[in-house]
Amino acid sequence: MSYIAKPKVTHPGMPKNKLGLTARDYEGTVSTLCAGCGHDSITAAIIQAVFELGVKPHMLAKMSGIGCSSKTPAYFVSQSHGFNSVHGRMPSVTTGANAANRDLMYIGVSGDGDSLSIGVGQFVHAIRRNLNMCYVIENNGVYGLTKGQFSASADIGSKPKKGEPNKQEPIDPVSTALSLGATYIARSFSGDKEQLVPLIKGALMHRGFALLDIVSPCVTFNDHEGSTKSYAHTREFYYPVVDMDYVPPAEEIKAAYVKGEVMPLVLHDGSTIVLRKVADDYDLTNRAHAFKYLRDHFDKGEICTGLLYLDESRAEMNELMGSIDTPLSHVPLDALHPGSQELKKLQSRYR
Amino acid sequence: MKPTDTSNPDYFHKVVDCQWGCPAHTDVPAYIRMIAQGEFSDAYMENRKSNVFPGILGRVCDRPCEPACRRGRVEDKPVAICRLKRVAADHRDDITARLPKAPDKSNGKKVALIGAGCASLTVANDLAPLGYEVTVFEAMKTTGGLMRTNIPQFRLPPKVLDEEIGYILDMNVDLKLNHPIESLKSLLDENFDAVFVGTGAPRGKNLELPGRYDSDRIHIGIDWLESVAFEHVKSIGKKVLIIGVGNTAMDCCRTSLRIGADNVKVMARKPRGFFKASAWELEDAEEENVEILVNHSPKEFVIENGKLTGMKFELMEYKVDDNGRIDRGTSVGEKIIPCDDVVLAIGQDNAFPWIERDIGIEFDQWDCPVVNEKTMMCGREGVFFGGDSAFGPKNIIWAVEHGHQAAISMHRYCQGEDIEDRLPDGMNLASQKMGMHEWSFSNNYDGAPRRLMPHVDLKERFKKIDIEVELGFTAEQAMQEVERCLNCDIQTVFTADLCIECDACMDICPVNCLTITHNGEEDDLRTRLRAPAENHEQALYVSAELPQTGRVMIKDEDLCVHCSLCAERCPTGAWDMQKSTLLVPYAKDEISDESAQPLAGASA
Numbered sequence: 013m014s015y016i017a018k019p020k021v022t023h024p025g026m027p028k029n030k031l032g033l034t035a036r037d038y039e040g041t042v043s044t045l046c047a048g049c050g051h052d053s054i055t056a057a058i059i060q061a062v063f064e065l066g067v068k069p070h071m072l073a074k075m076s077g078i079g080c081s082s083k084t085p086a087y088f089v090s091q092s093h094g095f096n097s098v099h100g101r102m103p104s105v106t107t108g109a110n111a112a113n114r115d116l117m118y119i120g121v122s123g124d125g126d127s128l129s130i131g132v133g134q135f136v137h138a139i140r141r142n143l144n145m146c147y148v149i150e151n152n153g154v155y156g157l158t159k160g161q162f163s164a165s166a167d168i169g170s171k172p173k174k175g176e177p178n179k180q181e182p183i184d185p186v187s188t189a190l191s192l193g194a195t196y197i198a199r200s201f202s203g204d205k206e207q208l209v210p211l212i213k214g215a216l217m218h219r220g221f222a223l224l225d226i227v228s229p230c231v232t233f234n235d236h237e238g239s240t241k242s243y244a245h246t247r248e249f250y251y252p253v254v255d256m257d258y259v260p261p262a263e264e265i266k267a268a269y270v271k272g273e274v275m276p277l278v279l280h281d282g283s284t285i286v287l288r289k290v291a292d293d294y295d296l297t298n299r300a301h302a303f304k305y306l307r308d309h310f311d312k313g314e315i316c317t318g319l320l321y322l323d324e325s326r327a328e329m330n331e332l333m334g335s336i337d338t339p340l341s342h343v344p345l346d347a348l349h350p351g352s353q354e355l356k357k358l359q360s361r362y363r
Numbered sequence: 364m365k366p367t368d369t370s371n372p373d374y375f376h377k378v379v380d381c382q383w384g385c386p387a388h389t390d391v392p393a394y395i396r397m398i399a400q401g402e403f404s405d406a407y408m409e410n411r412k413s414n415v416f417p418g419i420l421g422r423v424c425d426r427p428c429e430p431a432c433r434r435g436r437v438e439d440k441p442v443a444i445c446r447l448k449r450v451a452a453d454h455r456d457d458i459t460a461r462l463p464k465a466p467d468k469s470n471g472k473k474v475a476l477i478g479a480g481c482a483s484l485t486v487a488n489d490l491a492p493l494g495y496e497v498t499v500f501e502a503m504k505t506t507g508g509l510m511r512t513n514i515p516q517f518r519l520p521p522k523v524l525d526e527e528i529g530y531i532l533d534m535n536v537d538l539k540l541n542h543p544i545e546s547l548k549s550l551l552d553e554n555f556d557a558v559f560v561g562t563g564a565p566r567g568k569n570l571e572l573p574g575r576y577d578s579d580r581i582h583i584g585i586d587w588l589e590s591v592a593f594e595h596v597k598s599i600g601k602k603v604l605i606i607g608v609g610n611t612a613m614d615c616c617r618t619s620l621r622i623g624a625d626n627v628k629v630m631a632r633k634p635r636g637f638f639k640a641s642a643w644e645l646e647d648a649e650e651e652n653v654e655i656l657v658n659h660s661p662k663e664f665v666i667e668n669g670k671l672t673g674m675k676f677e678l679m680e681y682k683v684d685d686n687g688r689i690d691r692g693t694s695v696g697e698k699i700i701p702c703d704d705v706v707l708a709i710g711q712d713n714a715f716p717w718i719e720r721d722i723g724i725e726f727d728q729w730d731c732p733v734v735n736e737k738t739m740m741c742g743r744e745g746v747f748f749g750g751d752s753a754f755g756p757k758n759i760i761w762a763v764e765h766g767h768q769a770a771i772s773m774h775r776y777c778q779g780e781d782i783e784d785r786l787p788d789g790m791n792l793a794s795q796k797m798g799m800h801e802w803s804f805s806n807n808y809d810g811a812p813r814r815l816m817p818h819v820d821l822k823e824r825f826k827k828i829d830i831e832v833e834l835g836f837t838a839e840q841a842m843q844e845v846e847r848c849l850n851c852d853i854q855t856v857f858t859a860d861l862c863i864e865c866d867a868c869m870d871i872c873p874v875n876c877l878t879i880t881h882n883g884e885e886d887d888l889r890t891r892l893r894a895p896a897e898n899h900e901q902a903l904y905v906s907a908e909l910p911q912t913g914r915v916m917i918k919d920e921d922l923c924v925h926c927s928l929c930a931e932r933c934p935t936g937a938w939d940m941q942k943s944t945l946l947v948p949y950a951k952d953e954i955s956d957e958s959a960q961p962l963a964g965a966s967a
């Protein structure tokens with residue numbers, strides 16, 4: 013929290029995107045989170061990603077629940093739509109919004125408490141539906157907003173600032189999403205924007221449920237020694253598996269990759285994801301293999317990061333439902349509301 | 364790159380672009396903050412410390428600080444540094460009690476200063492309070508040198524000159540007017556312990572073209588301005604051509620308009636962009652409807668029946684290469700422009716007919732004495748030069764700085780100390796944090812554009828020759844203008860050990876100054892920063908390796924607006940905002956004098 017707002021002055025040499033906007037045009041109000049919070053860094057990565065993609069602000073919807081993490085949509089893209097819902101209920105609100113308007117790009121920002129503690133039921137069903145959205149979990153292992161109680165993602169043995177270490181099994185959002193059939197699964201770290209920004213771009217452009225589990229240290233309640241979600245611990249056990257770049261449609265892929273083979277994956281809109289495998293023994297298209305690989309490394313205390321699973325073939329929710337393309341707000345009222353006679357006809361079909 | 368060595372006072376000094384750009388290193392942001400607090404007398408004294416003539420310089424300084432000012436890179440226009448200096452002078456209270464005084468007792472040493480221009484006066488200002496018996500020899504009937512004889516009164520009122528020169532003469536300075544020195548040799552034979560030559564560059568350049576000596580209506584600019592100042596010349600013809608487009612030309616054209624001319628043309632050999640005059644002097648002349656004709660190279664004076672009727676010019680065309688260099692041009696035609704008078708304003712030369720060539724002073728091919736740039740001493744021990752006399756025509760603020768340096772040397776010389784072994788600059792740093800989000804200075808960025816100086820009405824101003832055109836800022840203007848200063852002396856200071864690489868500072872910085880990345884060579888690093896770092900004049904501040912990843916924190920000093928947000932957002936205090944104070948030694952600080960103390964913070 014600062015007393016002055018970030019001044020409007022900008023570097024005269026700032027790049028502009030295809031809409032003629034600079035990254036500064038995608039900012040929101042100044043953050044009220046603790047100085048040094050990982051969440052703020054993720055906010056900056058989201059701003060960079062939507063700037064680079066050239067997202068039209070009015071075509072973006074920011075969805076969230078409750079928590080420090082859930083506050084952050086206020087800090088990016090002020091000119092977009094947003095819905096700050098009840099604790100843990102962001103997935104169902106987004107489901108409704110997405111059913112009503114498929115044209116918008118949905119980004120949900122949640123916390124480990126919001127998604128894995130109170131909201132775990134909502135979270136898993138959103139995955140099952142393959143809701144077309146980018147779902148960000150800003151994972152700090154604690155309830156930051158309520159002063160640092162352990163959340164459902166706290167690791168066994170992780171020490172709190174005061175009191176006893178955690179003894180319960182953590183819920184790992186990545187393996188949960190893998191088992192439920194999410195179609196774009198990644199893990200990253202608020203302190204690694206080089207990896208994070210392309211992952212967010214890919215997640216926004218992916219058709220279907222894209223999960224980003226982002227380790228995001230809570231500087232105030234969970235950045236001490238003995239915490240497994242601190243800056244220092246995350247860096248020490250950081251284990252990049254697959255790095256990626258997002259290449260928009262019609263842009264040439266520059267073959268400047270040194271390590272690992274280049275395996276471009278084409279997304280539904282013609283854009284490409286270019287992978288740079290850091291670990292040669294990883295296959296991000298094989299669910300069973302990925303599951304075992306991640307578990308083995310988790311057992312060694314390592315934090316696997318990068319794009320961990322991708323499947324472009326599965327239909328997203330609206331396609332599965334066969335609902336209409338047009339946003340409901342664009343459907344004429346008489347078509348949208350055909351009257352009680354039509355309703356009766358419909359009901360009679362199921363008698 | 365190696366971690367930046369911030370213990371060298373030059374590093375943080377250079378961040379304060381205006382102060383670095385000022386030859387006398389005036390602490391600009393410090394005095395601007397004093398003005399902001401309404402402490403005009405303090406602001407005046409802060410200025411006087413380094414530039415000696417705040418009232419004069421607040422009007423007519425060449426202001427190298429302004430093109431250097433960071434604000435001019437962040438947006439179009441620099442802070443009106445010079446005009447704010449005048450605000451300090453205009454609104455000061457009586458500061459006579461705060462001026463340095465000559466002690467009751469002489470220190471037994473005598474110094475002679477030749478010329479009563481700004482260079483000599485600065486030497487007197489620095490040495491008289493130390494007990495020196497100072498004698499100033501001036502050829503003319505009055506003090507001030509070119510400031511009085513050449514800078515027109517509509518830019519610099521005599522009252523301002525008298526007041527600030529008076530402060531110095533009042534320190535028991537023995538002023539001998541109408542006393543030209545005609546032989547340096549005989550002066551050296553008198554028993555002075557040191558001699559300072561501050562005689563300026565008194566010879567206006569001539570233009571040897573056909574017809575030059577066939578009319579008395581062809582004038583040498585600086586001599587003509589002097590005649591106007593002393594009221595020997597009170598009128599000029601209706602149509603006047605000024606040859607040359609430097610600052611002297613600007614004063615000549617504007618003076619002409621005040622003594623009878625109604626059609627004044629400034630004739631430039633080259634196109635715009637290659638003029639010597641400062642942008643603001645050109646603006647002021649053009650505001651008075653002076654016409655500037657480009658690409659006219661003078662060829663001959665046209666004399667008909669013994670009378671000057673015009674001047675013939677070659678019309679030129681130039682090529683400018685990719686680096687902005689202009690060629691010598693080719694003539695594509697000729698043109699005669701009618702006129703009644705021509706004023707030559709094409710530069711000045713040094714001339715020392717009164718200095719014997721056999722007294723150990725070496726002269727170069729341009730007839731300039733060979734002078735050491737640091738000590739200001741020439742080949743003859745005990746003889747020092749400064750101002751225009753030392754290295755050719757410059758400006759007032761350079762003459763002042765030369766005066767300070769010469770005074771240090773003269774002091775050391777008279778005390779029998781090595782003049783090379785001077786005190787180095789020092790630097791103090793002090794945190795400005797007052798609370799969680801509170802700083803001791805106005806850290807928010809104020810987007811207000813530069814205030815415009817109000818001028819006397821275009822009809823009014825020509826009525827008399829001494830109507831000062833610039834009115835000075837109003838109180839409201841001054842209060843708005845001070846907020847434009849970015850407080851560049853409040854430095855961002857980094858402690859690598861404390862950084863946890865959370866990126867908070869990088870993300871909040873409005874101008875993307877900060878980057879955490881892997882180290883490399885400077886050229887490579889400059890391509891990997893978060894905003895283009897193409898201004899190689901501005902340093903990259905490179906940290907030691909960061910504890911968690913071994914990467915480095917890099918700050919491109921170019922566009923920092925000193926908003927303190929990096930320091931506010933840093934959870935560990937790795938960034939702090941610290942005020943740098945440059946400690947510039949003057950003669951009074953030199954250790955040889957018992958009463959003087961070594962400078963605090965000065966590093967050997």
Ligand SMILES: Cc1cc2nc3c(=O)[nH]c(=O)nc-3n(C[C@H](O)[C@H](O)[C@H](O)COP(=O)(O)OP(=O)(O)OC[C@H]3O[C@@H](n4cnc5c(N)ncnc54)[C@H](O)[C@@H]3O)c2cc1C
Nearest residue numbers: 478480481482502508509543544562563750751757758759
């Ligand atoms: C038309 C014009 C306009 C200018 N405008 C500006 C401006 O706006 N801002 C700016 O910063 N600078 C300006 N300058 C430059 C500035 O005036 C000079 O750089 C500055 O005055 C130099 O100071 P000085 O003390 O070295 O010499 P001067 O000011 O030249 O003083 C030298 C003094 O020495 C005296 N003298 C010379 N020979 C002898 C001798 N043998 N014995 C005794 N006395 C002697 C002279 O009479 C004179 O009084 C201008 C110059 C000109 C010509």
Ligand SMILES: Cc1ncc(C[n+]2csc(CCOP(=O)(O)OP(=O)(O)O)c2C)c(N)n1
Nearest residue numbers: 079080081099123124125126154155156157
């Ligand atoms: C229904 C309901 N139960 C409990 C709370 C109290 N509460 C607010 S935020 C929060 C936890 C947030 O944790 P997380 O989602 O991890 O967010 P963080 O602050 O750590 O980013 C809780 C329990 C609430 N606001 N609403």
Ligand code: SF4
Nearest residue numbers: 381432433848849851
């Ligand atoms: S902004 Fe202020 S401190 Fe910075 S260079 Fe300009 S006048 Fe000097």
Ligand code: SF4
Nearest residue numbers: 872923924926927929
């Ligand atoms: S003070 Fe800090 S945040 Fe502000 S412009 Fe300078 S580097 Fe950026």
Ligand code: SF4
Nearest residue numbers: 862863865866868933
């Ligand atoms: S805010 Fe502080 S701790 Fe965080 S990266 Fe910047 S300097 Fe380091």
Ligand SMILES: [Mg+2]
Nearest residue numbers: 123124152154
């Ligand atoms: Mg949390």
